[in-house]
Amino acid sequence: TRSTRPQRLLKAVQKNATRGDPQSVISAIDHFCRHSEWAMNIGDEKGTILDSVVNELNPEKVLELGTYCGYSTVRIARLLPPGARLITLEFNGDYAAIARQVITWAGLEDRVQLVEGASEDWIPRMKEHFGIETFDLVFLDHWKDRYLPDTKLMEDCGLLRKGTVLLADNVICPGVPDYLQYVRNSLSYKSCYFKSHLEYTKAEDGLEKSVFLG
Numbered sequence: 001t002r003s004t005r006p007q008r009l010l011k012a013v014q015k016n017a018t019r020g021d022p023q024s025v026i027s028a029i030d031h032f033c034r035h036s037e038w039a040m041n042i043g044d045e046k047g048t049i050l051d052s053v054v055n056e057l058n059p060e061k062v063l064e065l066g067t068y069c070g071y072s073t074v075r076i077a078r079l080l081p082p083g084a085r086l087i088t089l090e091f092n093g094d095y096a097a098i099a100r101q102v103i104t105w106a107g108l109e110d111r112v113q114l115v116e117g118a119s120e121d122w123i124p125r126m127k128e129h130f131g132i133e134t135f136d137l138v139f140l141d142h143w144k145d146r147y148l149p150d151t152k153l154m155e156d157c158g159l160l161r162k163g164t165v166l167l168a169d170n171v172i173c174p175g176v177p178d179y180l181q182y183v184r185n186s187l188s189y190k191s192c193y194f195k196s197h198l199e200y201t202k203a204e205d206g207l208e209k210s211v212f213l214g
């Protein structure tokens with residue numbers, strides 16, 4: 001049977017990227033998405049904004065919601081100091097299997113914990129299962145109708161501290177209106193919008209950075 005797009009994306013990484021070189025993995029995926037098949041990775045333009053937020057925070061504990069093929073996982077993990085940890089949640093087993101191989105190809109498996117499961121099931125288990133007190137950075141890039149419920153769930157589970165940064169992809173396209181309204185109007189967040197473009201296209205999109213005020 002015909003291969004899937006994530007399988008073809010992984011093949012492009014294994015063919016064009018150098019093992020242990022995260023930047024070459026990022027470039028191989030961006031080239032594949034620009035010249036072969038579009039895929040819903042954050043991409044190189046919004047990815048540069050993601051990089052700047054990670055570099056500014058120098059986070060120890062990072063949570064990513066929605067791994068997909070692991071592109072943003074690699075972008076984030078490559079910037080983390082060796083002692084830091086990135087936990088990424090992905091409930092589609094096929095995508096998780098691809099992402100594991102992409103992350104390993106980049107040589108970042110010792111900084112990344114890919115958990116195969118749903119965010120709503122695993123957010124409540126972060127403390128007892130992973131010994132996580134609070135996260136320094138959360139990157140939201142999963143189904144758009146989950147951003148708001150999962151943010152409220154993280155609040156209720158005490159996983160956010162004064163200064164925790166939530167960085168949300170796709171706040172314009174496909175859009176997350178309920179989440180945007182919440183973080184922009186809640187007294188518990190200081191929120192700002194980074195205007196950019198939908199990955200590999202000229203359409204507008206952007207990232208919303210929201211700092212939890214406690």
Ligand SMILES: Nc1ncnc2c1ncn2[C@@H]1O[C@H](/C=C/CNC(=O)c2cc([N+](=O)[O-])cc(O)c2O)[C@@H](O)[C@H]1O
Pocket residue numbers: 040041042065066067068069089090091092095117118119120141142143144146169170173174198199
């Ligand atoms: N509750 C949950 N727990 C764990 N994993 C979950 C989850 N909900 C979804 N996922 C996973 O997260 C990814 C979904 C991404 C949705 N993005 C998108 O739909 C998307 C669409 C466009 N677009 O259409 O242009 C552009 C983009 O940048 C996008 O991120 C998939 O890998 C999916 O399996």
Ligand SMILES: [Mg+2]
Pocket residue numbers: 040041042141169170
């Ligand atoms: Mg996205």
